[in-house]
Amino acid sequence: MSHRKLFLLPGDGIGPEITAELEKVIAFMNTKADAGFEIEKGLVGGSAYDAHGVAISDDDMARAMAADAVILAAVGGPKWDSVPYDVRPEAGLLRLRKDMQLFANLRPAICYSALAASSSLKPELVEGLDILIVRELTGGVYFGEPKEVIDLENGQQRAIDTQVYDTYEIERIAAVAFELARTRDNRVCSMDKRNVMKSGLFWNQVVNRVHDEKYKDVTLSHMLADAGGMQLVRAPKQFDVIVTDNLFGDLLSDVAAMLTGSLGMLPSASLGAEDPATGKRKAMYEPVHGSAPDIAGQGIANPLAMIASFAMCLRYSFNMIKEAEALDAAIAQVLEDGLRTGDIMAEGCRKVGTAAMGDAVVDAF
Amino acid sequence: MSHRKLFLLPGDGIGPEITAELEKVIAFMNTKADAGFEIEKGLVGGSAYDAHGVAISDDDMARAMAADAVILAAVGGPKWDSVPYDVRPEAGLLRLRKDMQLFANLRPAICYSALAASSSLKPELVEGLDILIVRELTGGVYFGEPKEVIDLENGQQRAIDTQVYDTYEIERIAAVAFELARTRDNRVCSMDKRNVMKSGLFWNQVVNRVHDEKYKDVTLSHMLADAGGMQLVRAPKQFDVIVTDNLFGDLLSDVAAMLTGSLGMLPSASLGAEDPATGKRKAMYEPVHGSAPDIAGQGIANPLAMIASFAMCLRYSFNMIKEAEALDAAIAQVLEDGLRTGDIMAEGCRKVGTAAMGDAVVDAF
Numbered sequence A, B: 001m002s003h004r005k006l007f008l009l010p011g012d013g014i015g016p017e018i019t020a021e022l023e024k025v026i027a028f029m030n031t032k033a034d035a036g037f038e039i040e041k042g043l044v045g046g047s048a049y050d051a052h053g054v055a056i057s058d059d060d061m062a063r064a065m066a067a068d069a070v071i072l073a074a075v076g077g078p079k080w081d082s083v084p085y086d087v088r089p090e091a092g093l094l095r096l097r098k099d100m101q102l103f104a105n106l107r108p109a110i111c112y113s114a115l116a117a118s119s120s121l122k123p124e125l126v127e128g129l130d131i132l133i134v135r136e137l138t139g140g141v142y143f144g145e146p147k148e149v150i151d152l153e154n155g156q157q158r159a160i161d162t163q164v165y166d167t168y169e170i171e172r173i174a175a176v177a178f179e180l181a182r183t184r185d186n187r188v189c190s191m192d193k194r195n196v197m198k199s200g201l202f203w204n205q206v207v208n209r210v211h212d213e214k215y216k217d218v219t220l221s222h223m224l225a226d227a228g229g230m231q232l233v234r235a236p237k238q239f240d241v242i243v244t245d246n247l248f249g250d251l252l253s254d255v256a257a258m259l260t261g262s263l264g265m266l267p268s269a270s271l272g273a274e275d276p277a278t279g280k281r282k283a284m285y286e287p288v289h290g291s292a293p294d295i296a297g298q299g300i301a302n303p304l305a306m307i308a309s310f311a312m313c314l315r316y317s318f319n320m321i322k323e324a325e326a327l328d329a330a331i332a333q334v335l336e337d338g339l340r341t342g343d344i345m346a347e348g349c350r351k352v353g354t355a356a357m358g359d360a361v362v363d364a365f
């Protein structure tokens, strides 16, 4: 029995409730399949601020670094809207990404056929949708310096953020996108604003070079990011893998997520580089949805994105492909069976709460 | 008869064809209503590059500055994909915006009821849609310095773009959004990424202050830009006026445009500040669509967005409200009558070319 160290960060809002359902899945794997998962838990976001006055403590940060995989539920809520900027809930998330060097954010936008009708798009446009957005996660305008507000001599103020990309940052995210494309439909579309941004032009050139040097077998296309947003809404199935920078990835992956009919369904993985010595990579898994403070504590939140994030964890951190596929199939099964939490409720289906949904996935697993 | 000086910039691709249809409308107004429009024409984008080696000549720039209104069709195309960065087609557009100080970009996303079925969204979500995106157009990452690619000592390169906003830039665009909201449903939603960007936090604060000082009667809400993209796809009719920065406005207005079912329908206005002495403001009007080089010269392009842009021109540059409404009504009429260019063709409608569509609008006007 191997030891697999998981560090769970339930965070805020509905985070603890959906984490509890994930723990059922993990316990089941330990009991039935001797999977050897060990769980530690920590605090991030508002809950960390309430306990320690920071968005994540150094101690929890160290435990995140030491774990085989981190699983974070969600952070934030109106309660912390006016805490100081440096310790706002999101700062915990950003520190985890940056300190663990999780540069590759994988955001699948998959439309479960049982849910196609609940998309705001016409069902035929999203039925069978399966795209993967590969978002650069540790660079760009999120972390570039200067990032400040200064007082000008004329009494005005000036706010500045800086978009910065070095060659290696684009090379490594492009490589991740091309590698993943090879396991799928072998097509990558790179999005940038090269007609306006120097970093966009540079992005475009580096992606082209990486492609020509090592991934000629993969079909590469380019789209301006604004046109990309449009095409996602117009005909999302045209895409296989999309690779883009941190800020565009933030917006475009949210648009893509919404196409599938429910944010409550979508997982994500944030990966670091492979350590050449151990073959391991740091990784964090999170649902794409937020902390939904409005429904927190009511037992009605949808735990499926959290559980699907763990399926990504099985796949990318532990190479447990069969188990990942079985867990994904269990999620699809409960949907086929007509079980629905409130956010995805539809006529003729059976409405269940968070715990019942978690139990159903375990049963179907 | 008053003299109204229009400067037309047909640009590239389908630009000249759709401009020809607009000229029919203008000629009609001059003949039938003695409107006194005077037309000059210039070159911008690839056509300017071919003629003068720049994206817009100083001479044409001066004529744009002297006109009462500039109307630009579209720029760009594969022919100019490898011209030097500073003289690429988009540089002409950006220079016009910057030199004329057109800081307020108005992008209505209106769904003509005759076209609701052609949206990729379910018709009930877009039928009657009428939102106005107010995009800041002369600041932010489009123009901030430094904007460069530098060589690092380690052999790597670094690309930098800078997002910069001064107090006054946010104040004036917020004021435009609030003023326009008062003529509509009196609601403004401001979008930013204040959880990540200092300029987003600053944007948020200044918009709040302008609201509290002068526009308390307008309902103001805030949304993170990524959530905003999502909400546009999920339930676009929740919005009235959206105000946002240059880059987010670029992406979000394209997403919003796509919701309406056709890019070929949507106009835009870019306005400068009102001159306190004359009460006049510099202005440029453009369709939202691009130059569509793939169908250029075939006489099949949709001229309606170009004509609708002129309706905005009548409204905002010449205060000819009745005429603007009549022109908008003429566009709606030809759609009701079942006339369609190829891009908006639907079953049971009559397919027409660019010229026939222009003629039909003049007839219905």
Ligand SMILES: CC(C)[C@H](C(=O)O)[C@@H](O)C(=O)O
Residues within 6 Å of the ligand: A090, A093, A250, B195, B196, B226
């Ligand atoms: C919470 C926020 C800082 C974060 C981001 O902007 O990256 C979120 O929107 C996301 O996409 O993970």
Ligand SMILES: CC(C)[C@H](C(=O)O)[C@@H](O)C(=O)O
Residues within 6 Å of the ligand: A195, A196, A226, B090, B093, B250
């Ligand atoms: C052509 C390009 C420079 C421009 C922009 O990015 O502003 C276009 O996308 C637009 O939205 O008007």
